[in-house]
Amino acid sequence: MTNDLTTTSAIARSDGHWARTRRAVDRFGDFWIFAGQTAWWMLRGSLLPQNWRLLVPQLYEVGYRSLPVILITGAFVGMVLAVQAIEQFRAVGLEERMGAVVNLSVVRELGPVLAGIMLAGRIGGALTAELGTMSVTEQIDALRSMGVNPIRYLVAPRVLACFLLTPTLTLFADFTGALGGWFVSVIQSGIDSGPYWEYTREAVENFDLFSGILKGFFFGAALGLISCYKGFHCRAGAEGVGRACTEAFVTSFIAILILDYVLAVILQQISEHFWGFRSLL
Amino acid sequence: MGDSSHNGPIIELRSVSKRFGPLRVLDQINLSLNLGQTTVVIGESGTGKSVLLKHIVGLLRPDSGEVFFHGKRIDRRSEQELVEIRRHIGFLFQMGALFDSMSVAENIGFPVLEHTKCTQEELDRIIAEKLRMVGLEGLQSRRPSELSGGQRKRVALARAIALDPEVVLYDEPTTGLDPVRADVINELILKLKRELQVTSIVVTHDMASAFKVADRIVMLHKGKFIADGSPEWYKTSDDTDVRRFVDGRAAPQDLEALNVQIEDLTK
Ligand SMILES: Nc1ncnc2c1ncn2[C@@H]1O[C@H](COP(=O)(O)OP(=O)(O)OP(=O)(O)O)[C@@H](O)[C@H]1O
């Protein structure tokens, strides 16, 4: 009798696992369908002037309103990097090469990644909450019932704004990052400004700037898509919206780090193929 | 509007079934609506009346069964292919579903801007006219968050009829309104039918409204229609479920449940 019970509950449990795995796979498939439709409407929408007026408020929200936070993040990242590195460089007497390391790290890695993560928090959360609330109050169904495609009307402009502006904001973060590094190295620690920039120029190639910007495009698309998707598939109620926001942020964060790794590997290959190994020191 | 070559029902549901997980909400529902007819759907809370309405505009898709609009099957169409049909159907959501990022005027003008090319003056005229019809003139610049529940519902109704649809689906149009306002909405439903030959479904719990606007009343219970008849038939029917609903009396087993709880409390 007890034996019977344990086997049944074991079956029920394994069935639960199976069902959960299948749901996860389904959701993953759903996500890519959603992403494909969004990409299609981003292309088509940008050809139709009547859609541009949908884009402008999103550009304002994503770009202009995120600028302060991005500038501050960039500046402190540059400063902290310089503070951490300077003792080590001084110990080996190479402090003039500080600029190379600080600026290269900012432009290649920290600028795009931290800009992406800040935006995932600032914009991603807001997008998920906005679309999630619209979903649970049936506003998205209302759009559909009026013959308006919510992907065209709501998702495409938001993702497009993230896609276009994350690389732009990355450039701003790079700029203040460089400024922050310079402030700590040159102004505070008295390194000669001439060689500092000379080594920077030698180390930071156009390709590095390009790879940072390329990452920005990927991060922007990822965080925009994930946040909108989570908002669309939000459970009912305030709790559902809150949970969707948390999930959107965590998923965007992880996606950004994974993308960063994959892109770093690919870009490294390309760089080595064309320019060979580059030494910083 | 629509397809004039088709003379059958405007909307037809053929053995439509829908379930959410283990919950069977619609079970082989058949329903057809003829031009200019107002069908009232009654039934206790949670039986699937809103779900039924959503099948007609393709917001939900049946697990099995077919939905026809002007004789053409629509339940397997893509969202893009449904656009043409949806612009001829006005949908009043139970909770209003107003866009809270837009003003009242923008909400009402939204479907008009999306589907027609009209000038600002024409648009303003349409918005003012629809607002007057629901008794809210002058509220154009308000935000949905600044309206009362009943006002929101009426703005949503104005939006649902903004494109002069040939079919209007009303999900509880009079719930949350005072008796006078509720009657104004009843009159509006009658007026749309009389003057524009609007075909409609009205989901309601308000029996006074049901008797006033209905040509036909159907009662949904546990996924099936258990009664279908004219308002007169409902007034005189002696079916227990129907009588209980129409007269608004609790079922004996519900009362029993209450008694048990109260006895527990007094012990
Ligand atoms: N999207 C959904 N997912 C899961 N279950 C749902 C969904 N929509 C409705 N239901 C369930 O279907 C049943 C019918 O819901 P519906 O909203 O149609 O009820 P109703 O008859 O309109 O009730 P009321 O008069 O209270 O509005 C409910 O039990 C509800 O929980």
Ligand SMILES: [Mg+2]
């Ligand atoms: Mg309902």
